[in-house]
Amino acid sequence: DFQMTQSPSSLSASVGDRVTITCRASQSISTYLNWYQQKPGKAPKLLIFAASSLQSGVPSRFSGSGSGTDFTLTISSLQPEDFATYYCQRSYSSPYTFGQGTKLEIK
Amino acid sequence: EVQLVESGGGLVQPGRSLRLSCAASGFTFGDYATHWVRQAPGKGLEWVSGISWNSGSTAYADSVKGRFTISRDNAKNTLYLQMNSLRTEDTALYYCAKDRGGFSGSLVYWGQGTLVTVSS
Numbered sequence: 001d002f003q004m005t006q007s008p009s010s011l012s013a014s015v016g017d018r019v020t021i022t023c024r025a026s027q028s029i030s031t032y033l034n035w036y037q038q039k040p041g042k043a044p045k046l047l048i049f050a051a052s053s054l055q056s057g058v059p060s061r062f063s064g065s066g067s068g069t070d071f072t073l074t075i076s077s078l079q080p081e082d083f084a085t086y087y088c089q090r091s092y093s094s095p096y097t098f099g100q101g102t103k104l105e106i107k
Numbered sequence: 108e109v110q111l112v113e114s115g116g117g118l119v120q121p122g123r124s125l126r127l128s129c130a131a132s133g134f135t136f137g138d139y140a141t142h143w144v145r146q147a148p149g150k151g152l153e154w155v156s157g158i159s160w161n162s163g164s165t166a167y168a169d170s171v172k173g174r175f176t177i178s179r180d181n182a183k184n185t186l187y188l189q190m191n192s193l194r195t196e197d198t199a200l201y202y203c204a205k206d207r208g209g210f211s212g213s214l215v216y217w218g219q220g221t222l223v224t225v226s227s
Contacts (some may be wrong), residue, residue: 001169004189036152043202043217044144044152055215079136089212094166096142096154096212 002026004088006099012107017078021102023071023088032092035064035073038101039084048073049091080106109133109216111203119193127221129186129203138180140206142214143188144221146201152220155201156188159210166210169179193225197226204217 001046003026008066013019018037023033046055050069061076075082083106088099115127123135142157156167156177165177176189186203200222204214 004210036214043219045217046207046215047214047224049207049211049213056203089152089154089214091212092209094154094157094212095168096157098152098154101151105162 002090002095002097004090004097004099006086006088006102008102008106009100010103012105013078014107015080019075019078019104020059021073021086021088021098021104023073025069025090028068029090029093031067032045032090033064033066033071034091035062036089036098037050037082037084038087047086056106064081077103078104109205111205111216111218112219113201113218116154116201116223118226120191120227121195121225123193124189125193125223126193127188127190127223127225128131129188129218131184131186131203134205136179139208140164140210141179141186142187142204142206142212143177144202144204144214144217145197146202147196147199148199148219150199153199154212156182157185157206157212158186158211172197190223193223195225197223198225199223 033051037046038044143155200220205216207215209214
C-alpha cells in the first residue's frame with residue numbers, strides 16, 4: 001500500500017524559529033506533493049502544491065522542496081499564527097493519501 | 108466568494124446508509140473536480156473519494172471502495188456521497204473540497220464539514 005510518512009509527529013518551537021517538517025513517500029511521486037495547514041476546529045488550508053509552488057495568499061515564509069520520495073516544508077521565521085498541524089498529501093494519482101500530520105506547538 | 112456547505116450527517120446505526128450533500132457556490136461548479144475528505148475525532152485527514160468535473164472519472168480510498176458512491180449534479184451545483192454498510196470506523200467529520208484544477212487532488216477550498224457518527 002502507498003504511504004506518506006511525516007516526521008516529526010510533533011514539534012515544539014518558538015516564535016522566530018526556523019522549522020522544517022519532512023514527508024517521505026513509499027514510492028516516487030515526482031513533485032506531486034501538497035502541504036496543508038489545519039488549525040483546531042477549522043478546515044485545512046492549502047499552502048504548497050507541486051512540492052514547491054506557493055498557493056495564492058500564503059505568506060512567503062512558507063516554502064517547500066523535494067522530489068521523488070523526500071520532501072520538506074520549511075517555515076523561515078515562525079509567527080504566532082503558524083502553530084497548527086501540518087499535513088503532506090500526494091497529488092495527481094489516487095488515492096490522494098495524506099501523511100499522519102505534524103503538530104507544531106509553542107515552546 | 109467560494110462556498111461549500113455540507114449537510115446530511117447525523118447518528119446512524121452500523122450497517123445502515125446515509126447520503127451526504129455538498130452545495131457549492133461562488134464558482135463554476137461544473138468546471139472542477141470535487142472530493143470528500145474525512146477526519147475521525149482527534150485524528151488526521153483521510154481522503155475518501157473524488158469525482159471529475161463531468162463525472163467521467165471517480166476514485167475511492169480502499170477503506171470505502173464498494174460501500175461508498177460519489178456523484179454530482181452540475182445543474183444543481185451539488186456533490187453527493189452515498190454511504191452504505193456503514194461501520195463504526197466511518198465515524199468522522201466529512202469535508203467536501205474543490206480541486207485546484209484537473210483531477211489533481213490538490214484541494215484549494217473546503218467546507219466546514221458534516222459530522223457522521225456510526226453507533227448502535
